[in-house]
Amino acid sequence: MGVCTLTVRSVETGPHGGHGLLLQHGELRLGLDVGLPGVTTLLSHAHADHIGSLSGAREVVMTRQTLEVLRARNGTVRQPVRTVEFGKQYEFGNATVTPLNAGHVLGSTMFLIELGDGTRVLYTGDFNTEDSLVHTAAEPVEADVLITEATYGSPEWVFPDRPKVYDAIVTSARRDIEDGLVPVFRAYSLGKAQEATALLSQNGTVVASGNFVIDRVNWVYARYSQSLSWVDVADREALREALSAGCAIVASDTRHLWANLQRHLGHTTTRAIVGRAKEYRLSGWSLHDGSVPHGLQARPHEYPPRWFRHAQPSGFPLSAHADFHDLIGFASAVAPRIAYCFVGPVHEFAGHLAGRGIDAVPVG
Numbered sequence: 407m408g409v410c411t412l413t414v415r416s417v418e419t420g421p422h423g424g425h426g427l428l429l430q431h432g433e434l435r436l437g438l439d440v441g442l443p444g445v446t447t448l449l450s451h452a453h454a455d456h457i458g459s460l461s462g463a464r465e466v467v468m469t470r471q472t473l474e475v476l477r478a479r480n481g482t483v484r485q486p487v488r489t490v491e492f493g494k495q496y497e498f499g500n501a502t503v504t505p506l507n508a509g510h511v512l513g514s515t516m517f518l519i520e521l522g523d524g525t526r527v528l529y530t531g532d533f534n535t536e537d538s539l540v541h542t543a544a545e546p547v548e549a550d551v552l553i554t555e556a557t558y559g560s561p562e563w564v565f566p567d568r569p570k571v572y573d574a575i576v577t578s579a580r581r582d583i584e585d586g587l588v589p590v591f592r593a594y595s596l597g598k599a600q601e602a603t604a605l606l607s608q609n610g611t612v613v614a615s616g617n618f619v620i621d622r623v624n625w626v627y628a629r630y631s632q633s634l635s636w637v638d639v640a641d642r643e644a645l646r647e648a649l650s651a652g653c654a655i656v657a658s659d660t661r662h663l664w665a666n667l668q669r670h671l672g673h674t675t676t677r678a679i680v681g682r683a684k685e686y687r688l689s690g691w692s693l694h695d696g697s698v699p700h701g702l703q704a705r706p707h708e709y710p711p712r713w714f715r716h717a718q719p720s721g722f723p724l725s726a727h728a729d730f731h732d733l734i735g736f737a738s739a740v741a742p743r744i745a746y747c748f749v750g751p752v753h754e755f756a757g758h759l760a761g762r763g764i765d766a767v768p769v770g
């Protein structure tokens with residue numbers, strides 16, 4: 407293996423936080439989800455913590471899907487953009503770069519970087535090794551160097567099987583609607599909101615979007631053949647009809663949701679809906695954040711837990727990331743000589759990899 411130096415830059419990314427890495431190998435310098443003067447940036451996906459510090463990049467490389475959802479979320483890239491396709495090879499200096507599906511959100515990309523001396527480097531960005539209703543699982547490829555996210559890189563983060571989480575969400579929505587309530591599922595506007603919309607609508611629940619950004623991202627997903635069915639928040643008549651017949655709402659920001667409803671349906675109607683609303687958070691973090699009753703967190707093999715029929719959780723552990731087992735399994739399949747771990751409990755995760763015979767270095 408040649409001389410391959412990875413450098414982590416501390417970056418100012420505004421209110422969303424974030425991370426950025428610099429891959430340096432001889433003359434070659436590539437920014438990974440960060441812009442550096444005169445350096446090409448490989449952008450893994452359009453979530454806020456990855457696009458917050460692109461300024462200064464010579465050019466930003468991303469999939470067309472990432473560019474479209476980035477624009478749908480009001481994001482702008484002032485630098486020149488080069489769009490790339492999954493599975494094709496692109497030359498950057500003396501490196502060959504192949505974008506690969508990361509399974510995290512629409513357009514999300516892992517980059518396989520083959521250096522001039524033959525060293526293969528895999529940068530994962532955020533990734534998910536499970537199929538979801540709207541995304542296809544990331545597949546590992548062998549590489550000498552793995553640069554892996556470690557968001558859930560601790561053994562307490564093992565998620566229940568996705569079909570069980572799906573069942574719990576669908577059951578909960580149906581039960582609420584039967585009880586005259588309005589279930590409101592809070593989810594990231596890119597990725598989780600579309601998964602929730604697909605899940606509920608495919609299981610017979612009418613879904614209203616609560617935010618304009620979700621509407622716009624939904625339309626991008628729909629262009630790439632994802633089967634979504636929803637009521638636009640701006641479609642006043644359809645929204646009124648859906649709410650009076652019984653529907654779920656998918657929203658990224660409930661303050662904006664109530665403001666949007668007030669604008670379209672008026673104060674009195676909105677107050678009545680607020681009074682019937684039941685909020686749920688869709689996030690991997692909900693596994694341990696107290697949004698399920700204390701002491702009753704489900705172990706993966708017994709999800710949904712016994713209490714579910716009698717208690718109302720306020721969150722469902724639906725994640726767009728690999729969980730601890732998935733992270734370990736992925737790294738083992740890549741079989742790198744060295745792994746760099748970024749974001750999350752990086753020291754702990756590096757220790758777990760080292761314990762399985764993979765040299766691992768925490769970065770960031």
Ligand SMILES: [Zn+2]
Pocket residue numbers: 451453510532
């Ligand atoms: Zn992400």
